[in-house]
Amino acid sequence: MKKFLNTADTYLTDALAGFAAAHPDLSVNLESRVVTRARGAVPGKVGLVSGGGSGHEPLHTGFVGEGMLDAACPGEIFTSPVPDQVVEAVRAADSGEGTVLIVKNYTGDVMNFEMAAELAGEEGRRVETVLVDDDVAVEDSTFTAGRRGTGATLLVEKIAGAAAARGDALEEVAAIGRRVDAASRSFAVALTACTTPSAGRPGFDLPEDEVEVGVGIHGEPGRRREKLRPASEIVSDMVDAVLDDRPLESGAEAIVVVNGMGGTPLSELYLVYGEVAALLEERGVSIVRNAVGDYVTSLDMAGCSITVCEAEEGFTDLWDAPVSTPGLRWGI
Amino acid sequence: MKKFLNTADTYLTDALAGFAAAHPDLSVNLESRVVTRARGAVPGKVGLVSGGGSGHEPLHTGFVGEGMLDAACPGEIFTSPVPDQVVEAVRAADSGEGTVLIVKNYTGDVMNFEMAAELAGEEGRRVETVLVDDDVAVEDSTFTAGRRGTGATLLVEKIAGAAAARGDALEEVAAIGRRVDAASRSFAVALTACTTPSAGRPGFDLPEDEVEVGVGIHGEPGRRREKLRPASEIVSDMVDAVLDDRPLESGAEAIVVVNGMGGTPLSELYLVYGEVAALLEERGVSIVRNAVGDYVTSLDMAGCSITVCEAEEGFTDLWDAPVSTPGLRWGI
Numbered sequence: 087m088k089k090f091l092n093t094a095d096t097y098l099t100d101a102l103a104g105f106a107a108a109h110p111d112l113s114v115n116l117e118s119r120v121v122t123r124a125r126g127a128v129p130g131k132v133g134l135v136s137g138g139g140s141g142h143e144p145l146h147t148g149f150v151g152e153g154m155l156d157a158a159c160p161g162e163i164f165t166s167p168v169p170d171q172v173v174e175a176v177r178a179a180d181s182g183e184g185t186v187l188i189v190k191n192y193t194g195d196v197m198n199f200e201m202a203a204e205l206a207g208e209e210g211r212r213v214e215t216v217l218v219d220d221d222v223a224v225e226d227s228t229f230t231a232g233r234r235g236t237g238a239t240l241l242v243e244k245i246a247g248a249a250a251a252r253g254d255a256l257e258e259v260a261a262i263g264r265r266v267d268a269a270s271r272s273f274a275v276a277l278t279a280c281t282t283p284s285a286g287r288p289g290f291d292l293p294e295d296e297v298e299v300g301v302g303i304h305g306e307p308g309r310r311r312e313k314l315r316p317a318s319e320i321v322s323d324m325v326d327a328v329l330d331d332r333p334l335e336s337g338a339e340a341i342v343v344v345n346g347m348g349g350t351p352l353s354e355l356y357l358v359y360g361e362v363a364a365l366l367e368e369r370g371v372s373i374v375r376n377a378v379g380d381y382v383t384s385l386d387m388a389g390c391s392i393t394v395c396e397a398e399e400g401f402t403d404l405w406d407a408p409v410s411t412p413g414l415r416w417g418i
Numbered sequence: 419m420k421k422f423l424n425t426a427d428t429y430l431t432d433a434l435a436g437f438a439a440a441h442p443d444l445s446v447n448l449e450s451r452v453v454t455r456a457r458g459a460v461p462g463k464v465g466l467v468s469g470g471g472s473g474h475e476p477l478h479t480g481f482v483g484e485g486m487l488d489a490a491c492p493g494e495i496f497t498s499p500v501p502d503q504v505v506e507a508v509r510a511a512d513s514g515e516g517t518v519l520i521v522k523n524y525t526g527d528v529m530n531f532e533m534a535a536e537l538a539g540e541e542g543r544r545v546e547t548v549l550v551d552d553d554v555a556v557e558d559s560t561f562t563a564g565r566r567g568t569g570a571t572l573l574v575e576k577i578a579g580a581a582a583a584r585g586d587a588l589e590e591v592a593a594i595g596r597r598v599d600a601a602s603r604s605f606a607v608a609l610t611a612c613t614t615p616s617a618g619r620p621g622f623d624l625p626e627d628e629v630e631v632g633v634g635i636h637g638e639p640g641r642r643r644e645k646l647r648p649a650s651e652i653v654s655d656m657v658d659a660v661l662d663d664r665p666l667e668s669g670a671e672a673i674v675v676v677n678g679m680g681g682t683p684l685s686e687l688y689l690v691y692g693e694v695a696a697l698l699e700e701r702g703v704s705i706v707r708n709a710v711g712d713y714v715t716s717l718d719m720a721g722c723s724i725t726v727c728e729a730e731e732g733f734t735d736l737w738d739a740p741v742s743t744p745g746l747r748w749g750i
Binding site: 088089090091092093097098100101102103104105106107108140141143144148277278294295314316317318320321348350351352354355356357358359360361363364373376378380383385386388390410412415416417418 | 432435688690695748
């Protein structure tokens, strides 16, 4: 294993300490493993909390800040945060207007966030949960019942975050988050496996001439292995998978995310985006907003995911709203 | 070679086409290989042009936009743009107030940008050149006489770009660009070699337990190979190399960039930043601004560079000024 680290055991803490040093406008509690805005909960605003296993940076800690999350609770690498940690995040985010939990659909996350929601409820806190389940690759998977939550998390956190920032009420913020998830579908392909610091070697073996089609963000198996083909063919299959699951009519508008998994250079992601744009144009779908870069990663995995979100009423205005986080920033 | 591409020959054009599709506020001429702001040169403003070999994305095309470059001229992968291409970029950037060329110190770039400056001069255009030569690893190298230009390019383009945006005259914009370069030093370490599409295999062999200390952004050899050590030791040597070359006194203020080479996940970059921050604090140096992410990459190389720029009078205000480019954005 070749990584910049001191020991596998201290990897996450050291990375969070560096994150804290780099972002003094955020507050990082290394003991409780909760990241919040340094100024705390925003009075009068619905709180937004997300979290999940680490290793998907900038998700979720990198999306804490004005216009997005109020708190993030990063678990160990590829491991759900524990309920107490989530409750701490809720306490930090809740100004009295209630809190929306954004949860990627993995069994451990769902269970621990549910337990946290109950505990927070017992403290008299109002909590709504938005489940993200956009990955069409497999119906059930290693860590999931139902579709996995992947790239759409960026869209849910940004758009729901903007809704909260403009003063929407708890149920409204949750509702728009759910609408974004329902309007989004994703599909990923891996060129290489990723290596967690604790395992010290790639999570699966992938021959030098093969790719994993439909891979999950922890390296979970996808639909099939196949020989590496030209990008145009790979991307065509990815777009088909996404649009077969949730068709878009000619004339529809979409927000598209081409997301790198951590080890793929930006020029390849742009190349993929060009293929996606051409394919959607052929189908009469207009891409009204896009994001190309690393947002929901899998440590050092080479690969990418494509997310297509139908741009329903109100989505683009909220996407465009000012945001200031380590991972996404404009207008501030 | 495992990459998202159609053919090695079309890699760059396809990537630029995708870049163009993703960024409608920029104009990409696929034939002349010049990227400009869609609205063209800004009347009354000094133009900023940069370029160099491709493969370092987001540099340089990703830094075209409000507050940074007016035009970029990307060469083939790891290959200088040709003089005619640079002249085209100068024509596109020049509103009549003159143009600053920001050139990384590689023999091919220096020669071709010099020739372009002469050609532009013959057209009656005023041109100033800022040479970026921040990499302290080696005095001469495969493609260089003198220090190589690497991570400081981000700082030069941002700070000089902001100076141009606020209305500084040609000589002033060039002068502050030169001051930023003079105040900056960088050092890089590679964990893996990168693979260009045309070569199809890693540019050099690096054993599984060794790192290249002082590597260049094209995979040029550095100072030595050594066994992989804990990040704290590697980073300590990197910071020593940077500060041995240009010492900072206790009480100094610095802007620090921890730059990923393309294949290294963000969590490792934050871990490295944490080590840098601790080391500078020990020396009494305050980090007043920082950037942690992929800015000046080497395709899929795993590795990172550290740039320390002494924050001289005026630098942080210009760093903080609004910017809107694909690779760097805030305030707009």
